[in-house]
Amino acid sequence: MLIRRNIIILSAVMSLLTSCRYFQAEEPPLQTSVRDTTVSTNKEPVHIFGIPCDSYTLTTWHIKRNEFLSEILLERGVPMQEIDQIIRNSDSVFDVRKIRYGNHYTLMCDTDSVARVRYLVYEHDPALSYIFSFNDSINITPYRKEIRKVIRYSSGIIETSLWESMMAAGMPPDLPGDLSEMFAWTVDFFGLQRGDSYKVFYEELFIDDKSLGTGKIYGAQFTWAGKTITAIPFIQDSTESYFDIEGNSLRKAFLKAPLRFSRISSRFSSSRLHPILRIRRPHFGVDYAAPVGTPVEAIGDGRVIFAGTENGSGRMVKIVHNSVYTTAYLHLSGFGKGVYPGAMVKQGDIIGFVGSSGLSTGPHLDFRFYKNGSPVDPLTVEAPPVEPVSEENKMRFEKNKLLVVSMLATF
DSSP, X not given: OOEEEOOOOOHHHHHHHHHXXXXXXXXXXXXXXOOOOSOOOXXXXXXXXXXXXXTEEEEEEEOOTTOOHHHHHHHTTXXXXXXXXXXXXXXXXXXXXXXXXXXXXXXXXXXXXXXXXXXXXXXXXXXXXXXXXXXXXEEEEEEEOOOEEEEEEXXXXXXXXXXXXXXXXXXXXTHHHHHHHHTTTTXXXXXXXXXXXXXXXXXXXXXXXXXXXXXXXXXXXXXXXXXXXXXXXXXXXXXXXEEOTTSOBSOBSSOSOSOSSOXXXXXXXXXXXXXXXXXXXXXXXXXXXXXXXXXXXXXXXXXXXXXXXXXXXXXXXXXXXXXXXXXXXXXXXXXXXXOSTTOEEOTTOEEEEEBOOSSOSSSEEEEEEEETTEEEOGGGOOXXXXXXXXXXXXXXXXXXXXXXXXXXXXX
16 A cells, blocks of 8 residues: 655754754745736736736747747837847846747737837746846846745655656655665665565655655655665765665665666576576676666776677676676677776766677666676675764764664654
8 A cells, every 4th residue: 555645844844954954944035926828807917927917918938949039029010139149148147049949938018009018037947937028127137036935745666667656645756766876886676575664754846736756855765675774864074975774874885876767687597597598608798677767876986997789799888896806798789888998986986888799689788797707696795884973073963863864663
């Protein structure tokens, strides 16, 4: 059964939230707005993008492919001299060459027969617009809409996958990815089983009534293979990261898998019937079935020692991580940007894309892991964690831990 509850935070919990530096709310923007494209007949002035618009005619359009700001304004009768001036004035505020195809803009024009353009408001993204003014002064100003934050609690039990569980519960589409990234070093998301469960305490961001997705995650728990892992956010050395109950970082030297979402199609084996050669021989890797073009990530920091084509392995990238560990990524359709022998890569960098090159019956990634030069099963490797909470930060961490654990235990 899936559970999703939108919660009203009790005053006691709110006092805890506001007493902890991590949970302090950001200062709200100075301006707010109401999305509308009609002129109200009410006596009180209507403000759209902060502009009193009762005396203007409003029309909303979208940027056409290969359309420029100068074209839009010329078609509406704005003199070239004013267009040139507004473009020059916008240099330090917004590069008008970066207007995006499909984005909306609103024209505010006089209501008389001339219908002179007074304002053009370009909506760059849900939170940020740019107001081009053609009044006494010709200028451009940014306008930020108020982002509303709603604190939510969600929990669920896995039936098929984390994604399906959360989507069925109506959670923000980016939350499964956020959780999988948070627990990527400690939970094998390709090995989830029915009955595994999760809890998460987070904020959802809104502009007007439109959800922007997940904001801060205040804490989370994941129960996988009978073991419960708690993620506690904490700032150390000016960097925010997640730690477990003992103060160990959830981030490990290696990711659990080189792909975000896929399925295991073949496991590590000392004797596997080769699907093409039809002979039994060792398969010293794990195959992840995924569509062609799926990004493949480096599971840890390291140096590329091979990026090319090698017989049945097809296109392959090999990375040495330290004096002990090396990983290989086979059957790629292509390589990531800047991936070549000698290149340094960071954990999570895209080093290639799933393909079917070499001896392969279909698109998949053959992922191999070597310890001291010998192949080992990637699914059994226990990666060492990065730096834990330092001694001087232990007291501050304990306060954060008490707050997070208390909140998660409440529901």
